[in-house]
Amino acid sequence: MAIEHCMPRKAWHLPFLAEPGEVPALRRSMRTHLTRWGLPNVIDAALICVSELVTNVIVHVGAGTPTTMAVSMNGTYLRIEIHDPDRSALPTLLGATTTSESGRGLALVVAVTDRWGVMPTDAGKTTWCEIATELREADAHLGGPEVDRAEVLLALYGGSVAWRNPSAQLGLALGQEAAIAMIADLLHWFRAHGQDPDDILDRAQMHFEAVPKSLR
Structure with missing residues (x-):
C-alpha cells in the first residue's frame, strides 16, 4: 500500500x-x-x-x-x-x-x-x-520517514495478516511508546494527504466513545 x-x-x-x-x-x-x-x-x-x-x-x-x-x-x-x-x-x-x-x-x-x-x-x-514543491511526481504526496512508516503499517492492516505469538505481551511502557509513535506517524500520513490531523483525532475520539466501555 x-x-x-x-x-x-x-x-x-x-x-x-x-x-x-x-x-x-x-x-x-x-x-x-x-x-x-x-x-x-x-x-x-x-x-x-x-x-x-x-x-x-x-x-x-x-x-x-x-x-x-x-x-x-x-x-x-x-x-x-x-x-x-x-x-x-x-x-x-x-x-x-x-x-x-x-x-x-x-x-x-x-x-x-x-x-x-x-x-x-x-x-x-x-x-x-x-x-x-519537492514532489517526485505531480500526483505524488510529500513523504518523509513518518509517512513511509505509516504506509508500512497501512499495508499490514490492509492485507490478510496472521497475528503471530498472540500470547506475547509487551511491557506497559514499551507498548505505550509504540502506540504513541504509531499514532503520530499516522497523523503525519493524514497531513501529507491534505487532511486535518485535528479533525482525524476528533473522529477517532468519536469512534472510541461509541464503543461500549466493557469492550474497551
Whole structure:
C-alpha cells in the first residue's frame, strides 16, 4: 500500500475584482487549497505571491479591475497565474532597495519562487510564477520517514495478516511508546494527504466513545 500517485490536483481559478479587501480572502482560498493538496511547505511562498501580484494589479492597472487567479501544477511545480485585461501595464522588476516605497513586490516574488514571467494574451496579460514543491511526481504526496512508516503499517492492516505469538505481551511502557509513535506517524500520513490531523483525532475520539466501555 505504498501510495505514490494518490493526490490528483485539479487546476482551479477564481475570478475577483482587484480590491485591497479581496486579498485576505484570496490568501485564505490559496491556503485552503494547498492544504487539501498536501503541500504545506509552499503555502508561505504562495501567499506572498498572491499578495504581491494582486497588489501589483491594484496599483498599476487600477482598483476594481476584473481579475482572475488560476492555480495549477506544472509538473512538480506549483503554478500561480494572475490574469488581468491590461496588456500595456507590464510588471517590471526594479532595483528596489529596502528604503524604496515601490518596486519591492516583484522582488519578493522573485525571492520566494523559482521562476516567473509575464505573457500577453488576447484578453490582456498573465503574470505567473512557479514554486518547486519537492514532489517526485505531480500526483505524488510529500513523504518523509513518518509517512513511509505509516504506509508500512497501512499495508499490514490492509492485507490478510496472521497475528503471530498472540500470547506475547509487551511491557506497559514499551507498548505505550509504540502506540504513541504509531499514532503520530499516522497523523503525519493524514497531513501529507491534505487532511486535518485535528479533525482525524476528533473522529477517532468519536469512534472510541461509541464503543461500549466493557469492550474497551
